[in-house]
Amino acid sequence: MVKISDVRQEAKRLLEKGKVRGVVGYVPGTRGGWAIPYLIQEAERAEQLVWDPTCVHNLALFVVEEKKEQAKQKEPDKRPLAVMVKGCDSRAINVLLQEKFINREEVVLLGVSCENSGVVDRRKITHLLHGQQAGEIRFGDNGNIVVVVNSERRIFDPQEVLADRCLECQYNFPVVFDYFYGEKIKKTPPAPYAQVEKLESFSLEKRRQFWEEEMARCLRCYACRSVCPMCYCAECVVDPISFAVEPTTTAEEKAKKIKWIEKSPLLSENFVYHLVRAIHLAGRCVDCGECERVCPEGISIRLLNKKLEREALRLFNYVAGTDSQAPSLLSTFQETDPEDFIW
Amino acid sequence: MRKKIGVFVCHCGINIAGTVDVKTVAKELSQYPGIEYAVDYVYMCSDPGQNMIIEKIMEKKLDGVVVACCSPNLHESTFRRAAQSAGLNPFECEIANIREQCSWVHKDKEKATEKAIKITEGVVEKIRWNERLQPIKVPVTKRALIIGGGIAGIQTALDLANSDIEVVLVEKNPSIGGHMIQLSETFPTLDCSQCILTPKMVEVSKHPKVKLYTYSEVQEVSGYVGNFQAKILQKPRYVDPDKCTLCDECSQVCPVVVPNEFDLGLTGRKAVYIPFPQAIPATYTLDIEACPGVLPIACGKCWDVCEPKAINFDMQPEVIEEKVGAVVVATGYDLYDKKNMAEYGYGKYPDVLDGLQFERLLSASGPTRGKILRPSDHMEPKEIVFIQCAGSRDPELHNKYCSRICCMYTAKHAKLYKHHVHDGQAYVFYIDIRAGGKGYEEFVNRSMEEEGVLYLRGKVSKVFEENGKLVVWGVDTLAGQDIEIRADMVVLAMAIRPSSGAEKLAKLLKVAQDSDGFFAEAHPKLRPVESLTAGVFLAGVAQAPKDIPDTVSQAGGAAIKVVSILSQPELLHSPLVARVNKSLCTGCGMCVEVCPFSAISLHEDKAEVNEVLCEGCGTCAATCLRAAIEVKNLTHLQIYDMLGVYLGGLR
Amino acid sequence: MNKDHEPRIVAFLCKWCSSAGSDMAGVSRLEYPPNVIPITVMCSGSVSPIYILSAFNLGADGVLVSGCHPGDCHYIKGNMYARRRMALLKELLPYLGLEPERFQMSWVSAAEGVKFTQIIKDFVAQLKPLGPQTYLRRSL
């Protein structure tokens, strides 16, 4: 079991000694028992840190955000940033290292194990509690999840309440870390690609229908993009204007910004947006599932990522975020790569 | 400002006009937004056609010209020259291919015309964003680095030096000469190898344009075509060549004996030695590995006896930097390692020799002064077996390729053996006889017919010793019977392998190797002496097994390729290269990983393109997740606009 | 389904092999349907997936990417990277319900005018029965 007091103590020590410029971790949120990401900069606040199944966020995102923030500072604080990482967060960190977006010295990783369990899916909990508010959600024994409702303790089987991504996860403990809390229990999900395979078993027409219904709902709020630690480009293909503008940029250069995708949430544009997003994440997505969690319309975004994840594994034997030294999926090749699809 | 574009539609006689309604193409284009002028003409590439383009550029003040005609592979340069003569930048002229990709492949005139219009409109959209570019000028260091001092390196060096190009010749051994200097006679004329090589060795060493580094190795090469910087490590030889008088006193007092590499271990040498009498530079070398110690206290006998005080124990390794404009790899070969040939008793029985050892036996300067004697008992072998393809043409166990020289030198060996041992019998086991060179076939036939050498087609399965004889078990596949020969000596025509340092050198020069480890040529037929790395050339066996005449020819070829680069005041490189948008680059280095030419590197977390190395393939552009790198004049925007036109009219 | 639909195809051809191969088809006067508009790029390795998505978005009924055979790439290995990228795209598009026939990759050398011609014929033939591609096509 992760002893949160150990994490708090280490966070406190790091802050007191000035070894880090802050600790990104989970603290209790304002509404119900749901944790929120927080940047702790005062040692005494380290006591607020929590680790429970509501710690759904991928904190690698905040490493990216903080890095960008520091880059804007005239006198950047060069000290590393400490960050609590779960298995998927740590794999995201690995991809960021692989892509040299961050250096290893820039982060102190407080690795927390998911305790042979995972984080919960808010929708599933809400459904199970019939709208009642959970007061507290914590890890139980054997991967079970304990939910306290109106001071009544209820125990749920992980299958009932865990996020799908956790039920399909093989890395429920950090793969890169400076400190490790909890146990390394290797999980073997029975069918990590079952949902992908199910969709594949549909006829083309049915698949098309499925995705049309999904894509039609997209509001283009870009929460899926914004929450993704891999979407750290300065300028996105869907941005209508260029962020690479300096005072010296000429009007002609500005006119060169290509509008690949219209801003309107037209079905076709939503499709292209999500396709580009998926392709850009090929070999980079660590399936933290945040994109799908944050989607206000509940679009099955993971099904796209998961498909490419499976193809990367099946065709190229590649798993994202496991080796920060290896070349990326698409910046390397094997002579023996499949080509039976080529005429 | 919007470009003023002119469109010139060629009839190409009826080649285009027969299928494409060129008048309609010109008319449609004249109404296309931003088109200043559009016209058709019977032969645009003719002088009147070109003159019309030139006149219209000036008259209409055009700053973009699209010629709709044949494939750009044919007349792009013609029309760009014409545009240039009217004051345009060559990149303000583009070709729309409406012949090979349109009129010649379609029959339906209406559809072909429609397609020709689209193609031309697309090129108009492309040219709108074309930048005026100038060829990238690269200064040239008029010097060449040649790695390897065998016949390939020597010949290249001489050809270059005689073309007034300074040469830096690096040889890792104490003397130049390579394997050729070890040979006795050369096929098919049987002239003495040393006699024909030593004049060249002397010439190269005395040539004012040649700087020779022996006992040296290339450690590092940076830069690019025209501008390489090489770091050369010169190993200390502890003997000052200028003072050494070759009196041999040192060698006589030296207490250490080690196998002599030059004789392939058939003789010994001292720790301080001269590899062979004609060595160049003509000096002794102290083999520090073998020497009991450079401290006088340990031995120092040589130092004591050396009157001119040429021996200097304080010599240090030295790293020398040389700037050169081109590099020639002439690193030659090594024989296939002994340990791989256990079935023939090679390395186990002293009388199983490899081809090079046999050359030494045959050589007048060799261990036996040219007499053929068995290393074991110094008896003349009366029965001798030559085994060809030892380690070659055997994809399962050894090397899959043919080592190419063995058929000929085995024929030579057998012939020379008969010259020495008139009453001896020579057998040759072979798979095929490959004697494709000038005079080669005749040479082999003479060995068989005049010398009575017995050629047996088949493989040898085993060689073992029994009662002082080497028993050779083989099979004659022509007669279909097993053969046992009780021989006095066995000579293996061992496969040749790329020189042991080839892999390291390939990495250091960023030159590709083929699957056998030989340096890969840029094109197997059309660019056999160039590597895929601009400014790095190949000569001799380093590229593939070959004999002396081929090596000399290739050396000459490599030399002229070097001259063609270094004779120019500056190199011109295509400006269609990748460019980084630094504000978008995040320094992930994926472009660095995919660039086939190592043209991209990271500096301060941003990608940087070396425009001289970049070939403009654009693999980086498709790899970059942030569209932070693209190739000039074929940008994402240009592709997007072309797509827009080609697919336009979603109405 | 509109059987008479003339599919609109964009073909990204690498300059050194496939575009030269299409020139060869021309020189040999081989005939193929005029449904393809070629875009010559330097190397198949330079074809970004977004070119293909954008082509469909702008109304292409089919997209072809053609490069040098493995080992023949003018730029040594650009086509090898292309092969990986396109393999993923080839998997992804039908997963979303786009007919797999609409996107194709091929190897065509400079000498293979006949092969190029056949590829275009086959591609057009397999696209015709599918009718217009409206799935990813922008309709305002």
Next chain:
Amino acid sequence: MEKILKKSDLGKWVGKLSAFDCYAPTKENDHWEFNQVTYLDSLPEDYTQVNVPLKKVVLPNREVLFNFEDNRNGGPHIQEVLPEEKEVVVFGVRGCDARGVALLSKIFSESSPDIYFERRKNQLYVVGLSCYPLPGDNCFCLSVGGGPFSTQGMDILLSDIGRKYFVEVLTPKGEKLVELGWEFFAEPNDQDRQDRLRREKKAQEMFNLEIHEAEKKAGVLHHLFEDKIWKTESFRCLKCGICTYLCPTCHCFDIADELASPVPLQGKRVRVWDTCQFPDFTMHSSGHNPRPDKSSRLRQRIMHKFLYFVETYGEIMCTGCGRCVSKCPVGIDIVNILNRVESHEG
């Protein structure tokens, strides 16, 4: 005008409204949305709140303003496009959403009328449904001038009082709807009125979220432009558009030209949703961005609702629907922030 409609008569009444496009909450996956319906037998018992608020009917996330075409011969040609003439009835609108449209009218109708908004609003008939019990844990309409039985912005308000609806007909438009099915409406008695009132009272007691003295926040916020709360609270902000896109009152938009064909030039000018939370929202052509970071954007969202709008229109631009609190992926809580600024004002 007050009426009574038996629940079992709802479908019959809606059947009389065939001249209208009728919308009602339907369940998609696990959330509710307004979708067009051909019949409506009942309003679902488990209905809480739609995901995308009513504003999408009057301010759709894509509004075509005009078509343009650059003919080769004829030069540019522009053709105005107005919303389709079609009257729309939306059933089951909660008070917060109806108030949202009412607040939007202040911007799009009152000061300088927007023809697209005007037409859509004029064609819209809002049939509200009062909130008992409260639809969500994060409702706080009561503290921002609304309430579970608010009628602002509605034409009719239905209140569930057991087996029947207590019907408040609020506008001539409402009267028109009732008129079409007059036979199904009865007069309420005192018991009905009491039932309705009792439920309203009860509902008002159910709130567990409130902004203390929301109307005074403007005065407080006035001094907090440089406060560090924006930085600490926005640290976790994703800069996505959920809070604003799902807000019943957020109405920022972008104007874009969408091309059907580049040559000949042909396309549409459209108005699409945009949000102050996107980094490019305030980006100048020069590259300068006056709201360069998440903290300035979070501040803008709150200031606009509780200070700037109050200064201009005298009302808070928040209807307390709670969506931004519930839907924020990182738990940014406008109520909590506003209550905290009060506490450290002194």
